[in-house]
Amino acid sequence: MAYKKTLTLAAGLLATGIAGAAQAQTLRIMQYIDAPHFDVQRTTWGPGGSIGNMTQSTLVAMDWDGKKALPYLAKSWDISPDGRTYTFKLRDDVTFCSGKKFTADDVVYSFNRLKSPEIKGPFAWRAGDIKGLRAIDPYTVAYELNEPYSDLLLQLTMFSANIVNKETVEALGKDYGTKGIDGTGPWCLVSWQPRTETIMRRNEAYKWGPSMFSNPGPVKFERLSIKIMPEDSARVAAMLSGQFDFTASFPSAFIPQAKASPILNVEKIDSNFQMLYYGYKITRPMVSDVRVREAMNIAINRAQIVTGVLLGNADASVTYTSPTSLDYDPKTATIIKEDVGRAIKLLDEAGWKLGSDGIREKDGVKLAPKVYVTGGGNSVKVGEAIQGFLRKVGIDWRIQVWDSTIAPVKMAEQDYEIWSVTVPYLSAGDLMSLYFDSTNIPSPNRMNWKDAETDKWLGLAKAALNPGDKALNFGLVQEKVTREHLWMPVANINLYVVTNKKLKNARGHPMYAIGFYKGLDFTP
């Protein structure tokens, strides 16, 4: 009997030891939301893009600074003098998780699929105005554009530009991205239980990591588990109790607790580009006068909003893009100067006189713009703070909060003077091209800003053949739209990655506010 008990105890200990070792080799990630599918060419959602970056690879990789494109599947490239043809030399030692060899045909297929009408890739525009792709030989691709696109390399680092395996895509048909994916990334998909957990295994053949990592591959963990935990308090408790190694979904209100924890590291990603702004629809009479827009922009106190409302988890911003973003124009930093006295003067000059109720009016109309915001995000509480500041100068923001289910429809109706969005972006040029080009009216150019000069500069910047010309023209656009006060920039939202101290060499990546990128250097 005693012998049996000893044996059982030993077996139990052995099993615990084996389980512990297996757990030590699993990188445990936590997210608050799951991806609806893993087909990166059909999504704009970060969670799907994150899985895409783990399991697949792009021609070029984004460096830690968020500005530089590094060789990845493409080991080098040439750009034709007219800027219309990029010739990529590909690595010849790359294989998909399925074992298939990666060649130029896969690149051609991937971009053809991204741009095809069947896919309706919402981020297809990031790949430029493609004329066609040609496989010159198995490891050389000619990427031809109808017009030059100076931001192409940076845009090709995005998850939408990941290379897919034609055979898997065609074999799975409509189930591609839900029942399977095949890529050349450091991780291979093992299983997916929607809204619960995704399991991946190490791609043993992977050795083509970009130079930003000290380890070119394979990754140092055998497996990766991504668990979905929608509840804020449960995520905080789970990280504080050491049940996960990495998350970029730690509720920002609890960052001080994470910083105080003896088992957690908190990293603020400096080159995260995510702007919280309020945009003016300038075709509406109430905000068509630039003096009124400027008055609103300078009557608020951003520092107080960041401290009091966003709890310090953002950087106050009077510019449309982060000072650390590519092609940022520093001259724009002096245009919006907070000054309540000047705001009052501007409103008086514009003919908006204070009414008996303290709200300004002109021709019988109250200065009470309709402001549309999506519920659940920062825009609501920040909007309420702005409402308080503006009432002091006689402006009554009428904030309309829409549930996230119906916000897209309501935003599209454009029955507002002002709306708000928090937008992730890659560079100043990326943001300018997307939001201020007149061809993007009514969306995403919801300001309905139609200006020949802006369009000309955007065109020149996109077609620029050297970085100087590109920065100059994007700078001109930034200056003009800032002087026109088309937006009320409020804050760059911070991105934090929280990691368990047992995890060595962990580092957060700035791309599109996702946080996790490949994980090649992560060490148990």
Next chain:
Amino acid sequence: MISFPALVGVLFLCFCLLQVVPADPAMIIAGPDAKAETIAAIRLELGLDRPIPVQFFEYILRVAKGDLGRSIISNKSVAEELAHTVGPTVELMIGGLLLAIPIGITLGTLAAVKRGSIVDRLIMAVSVAGVSMPIFFIGLLLIQYVGFKWDLLPFTGRTGPVWDGGLPSLILPCLTLGAVLIGPIARLTRTAVLEVLGADFVRTARAKGLRESTVVMGHALRNALIPVVTLIGLQAAFLLGGAVVTETMFSWPGVGRLAVGAIISSDFPTAQGAIMILALAFLSINLIVDVLYVYLDPRMQRS
């Protein structure tokens, strides 16, 4: 028999409500900065441009054939999605009931037997607290103390089926869900048992010299259970609503979370499928309660 039209009615109402809400799944799929032509193309492909009655009629025809369609967000088969989520929700419901019913009946009976004592007052105070506390608050307390501070039980989602090492991960969600039921059951059991304890047949049983425990358990409790079963039936059906909150708090991969996610993303086929399953569960629970009545009180069969 009345269940079938009720089910079709529920489906029709849900379909109409989802259509009335001014949400457009095409816009959600396309993303906030999509161009108008992209959105229009997606709407066309999803068939969202057709008249609502046509969409509903086609949906009912498909459901009758056993085809619940595909998610318009993920493109996954709805039946497959439901197959993965029904098990965890059933597990949670049964677990919640298995915890709540014996605890509630025991506490209620004890309070009745010890009427007016400190035990009675304590049990009733706990019951009132249970009834008053919202389910998410109970969940938060359990996560914070039992899961995090005392590190007794996992709270980060389902680790597997009960028979395959998943039992520990089931306990906290079940306690959360069951806790809201314990209070009402205990209170009603106390009232019902007190009423029965004063009845003639109980006095006769005592006069026959039976032990007090036999009188209470064998004679009084069975007769007191009829209103309690009614309450359990009603509350069990409403537990489905509680399951939605519990599943979200404990990252439990059930039908409730599926339904909420589908509604948020305007994924009509998935939302319809999940609601249909929840409605079926509601009707089934009511049916089981009706059958139980007959077992507990044969006079019901005759009437």
